Amino acid sequence: MVGMREVARKANVSPGAVSRFLNQDKTLSISEDTKQRIRAAVRDLNYDINKRKYEKAKIQSIGLISTIDRKKEIDDPYFSQLREGIKEEAQRLHLGLNRTYYLAEDNPQEWKDFDHLGAIVIIGTVNESSIQKLMKQNKNIVIVDNPDITADVDLVYADFERMIQKNLSLLVAAGHTNIAYIGGYNIDINEYGKKEINENEKRLRAYKQFMYDQGLKQNINYKLGQWEPLEGRRMADELLAEKVDDFPTAIIVGSDPLAVGVYHSLQSAGKKIGEDLALISFDNIEIAQSLTPGLTSVNINSKEIGNAAVRLASEKINGERGENVVLTFPSKLIERESFHFS
Incomplete structure (x- = not known):
């Protein structure tokens, strides 16, 4: 029996276009010529309209x-x-x-x-x-x-975890061992919209594992919050208050929006990013290059x-x-x- 995929091949269109056209999907945007090819393929192949109605149960x-x-x-x-x-x-x-x-x-x-x-x-x-x-x-x-x-x-x-490992390797190669992480919590959601907030976040997980593997367990230092700029500032402020005499020489930030807040906090405290400490972030959004100094960031397409x-x-x-x-x-x-x- 002829199926929709045979119709699509003969009409030189996708099965999705055939399905949506035959099911009269008003949101489908195709040319009149394409419509004519589909009609001709249906006619030439003697496509079973009753089968088409059955297939409607699983639409494209x-x-x-x-x-x-x-x-x-x-x-x-x-x-x-x-x-x-x-x-x-x-x-x-x-x-x-x-x-x-x-x-x-x-x-x-x-x-x-x-x-x-x-x-x-x-x-x-x-x-x-x-x-x-x-x-x-x-x-x-x-x-x-x-x-x-x-x-x-x-x-x-x-592949966030691999990039965290790569970034940390670059920092260690540059002589950094006192490296902190600032990021957001992992939020699991169920079908009812109920949230479970936890620390099982892939970037944090990779950071902790790397520090363990490199014998730097004693230097593990991280802050977690919501994924937004104000939280980035709050977490950096906490880090500044807690590490007055032993402030990290490098910080990895989980996202560029968080990094904006981290910048504000560190610069308000007189820290020179790029000189007093290294900073790497994720996302490479437009603001990453407009910050001063420019933010080294992982580009994700x-x-x-x-x-x-x-x-x-x-x-x-x-x-x-x-x-x-x-x-x-x-x-x-x-x-x-x-x-x-x-």
Whole structure:
């Protein structure tokens, strides 16, 4: 029996475009010529319309579950670019993006209505048990930025742990051993939007492991808070108060927004970043190069991560592979005045 993929091949379009066109998806944007090719392929192949109605139960569409609230998604360049990458690739592959669940805000009472979607992309640290529950409705799941999940799903994430290790190695090679870490808590969220705040954050985890492995256990010194500039300042202020006579010669900061607050704190205390201490951060957002001195930061292409997540979802929807995939995206350290490593 002729299937939708045969129709898509004959019409030279994606299966997603065929599905959405035949299901009269009003959000689909394709040319009249493309529509005519699909109609002709359906007619020439004698495609079974009744089968098409059956296939409607699994539409060519992606549901998005995010642990990031709407404001943060807009304000934080990492997440805004990630979402842009998801949107861009979904449009290119003619996949609908017609349902978004913000767990931190929407206060859902239960997982529901995910069984008819082609696939689900989850951004952030939804806990393992909630993922297992969701898989009872839909097994086509791609998880972004949560490498600790062991369920049978696709994973795509930036390799933060490797970059922490690389940055620490550069600092140690430059003679630094008194190295502190300032970052944010890990926040696990379940299907009801309930948060569990803990220290199991991948950057902190890699920092502690490196210090142990290098025989620097006695120098482990870290501060955790929320992922925002004011918290960065607060944590740096605490570090200054606690380490008056033995202040770290280097600090790794978990994100550039946090680093903005750290800069304000250190500079208010008379510390010369790049001279009195080295500082490395993550994200390489625009503000990293406008700070004085310029902030050495890890560049992470979150837009490409978003693109990849949708491509993995599309492969699952179309049955193009049976095995799950884990994609890790490499990052690049951009050197500026806060730390010279060359």
